[in-house]
Amino acid sequence: MKEYDDITGIIYDIQRYSVHDGPGIRTTVFLKGCPLRCLWCSNPESQNFEIEYMKKFQSDEKELVGKKVSVKEVMEAVLRDKVFFENSGGGVTLSGGEVLAQPQFASAIIAAASEEGVHTAVETSGFSKFETAWKVFEHVDLILYDIKGMDDERHKINTGVSNELIHENLKKLIEKGKEVMVRVPLIPEHNDSVENIQGVVDFASQIGVKSIEILPYHRLGEGKYERLSREYHLKGLKTQSKEYAQELLSKISKPDGLKITV
Numbered sequence: 314m315k316e317y318d319d320i321t322g323i324i325y326d327i328q329r330y331s332v333h334d335g336p337g338i339r340t341t342v343f344l345k346g347c348p349l350r351c352l353w354c355s356n357p358e359s360q361n362f363e364i365e366y367m368k369k370f371q372s373d374e375k376e377l378v379g380k381k382v383s384v385k386e387v388m389e390a391v392l393r394d395k396v397f398f399e400n401s402g403g404g405v406t407l408s409g410g411e412v413l414a415q416p417q418f419a420s421a422i423i424a425a426a427s428e429e430g431v432h433t434a435v436e437t438s439g440f441s442k443f444e445t446a447w448k449v450f451e452h453v454d455l456i457l458y459d460i461k462g463m464d465d466e467r468h469k470i471n472t473g474v475s476n477e478l479i480h481e482n483l484k485k486l487i488e489k490g491k492e493v494m495v496r497v498p499l500i501p502e503h504n505d506s507v508e509n510i511q512g513v514v515d516f517a518s519q520i521g522v523k524s525i526e527i528l529p530y531h532r533l534g535e536g537k538y539e540r541l542s543r544e545y546h547l548k549g550l551k552t553q554s555k556e557y558a559q560e561l562l563s564k565i566s567k568p569d570g571l572k573i574t575v
């Protein structure tokens with residue numbers, strides 16, 4: 314038995330065979346609880362820290378969202394697909410909610426996976442005290458880091474928090490030599506102006522980021538708000554195609570050494 318096997322946390326899902334949460338085939342573990350309230354959040358059931366009820370899909374019956382699990386239980390699920398990770402260059406990704414909000418649990422999973430030779434990645438908003446975040450980031454192989462906008466007032470409206478800490482933490486991670494991919498969710502009328510995207514690209518380039526991924530807006534999570542008896546604030550907003558994002562990018566001046574993908 315390892316010293317971290319019994320550390321527990323709250324998760325709301327484990328998805329096997331993910332291909333969008335880092336390289337190769339991955340198992341994504343979704344931690345529950347997030348201090349942000351992004352207007353477009355496609356996983357509203359991830360936001361509350363408490364276990365809660367949500368209506369089942371197309372039914373009035375309710376089901377519990379979230380459960381307390383140990384690192385040992387998470388690793389048993391993850392290691393089932395070790396052979397796929399090895400063949401595809403994949404591994405385990407911790408996502409949320411906000412992974413940094415359960416630092417002891419997240420860092421223990423990263424330690425356990427690393428000990429098994431499994432590649433580790435974290436998806437994060439970066440919103441945490443750096444000392445706390447570093448406990449999670451220090452030993453992780455890849456950080457997928459959201460930057461949602463440069464204008465702080467707009468950022469507060471869009472997410473409920475200032476972007477200052479998020480940008481500071483990103484700078485520190487790059488200074489410490491961590492492998493970071495910045496991800497930018499594009500949200501119509503909220504952060505998809507040429508000015509904002511250019512600002513993100515320039516900021517990322519100046520601090521030494523090498524890779525940015527643009528994520529066009531989708532509404533896949535909209536139905537979940539109703540199932541949670543909550544309001545979706547972006548009702549009626551049009552989704553964006555990959556071509557739209559590419560067209561937007563064609564208007565951006567791209568610094569040398571920065572790879573931008575859609």
Ligand code: SF4
Nearest residue numbers: 347349351354410438
């Ligand atoms: S940071 Fe992620 S999980 Fe948290 S509210 Fe925003 S989109 Fe949702």
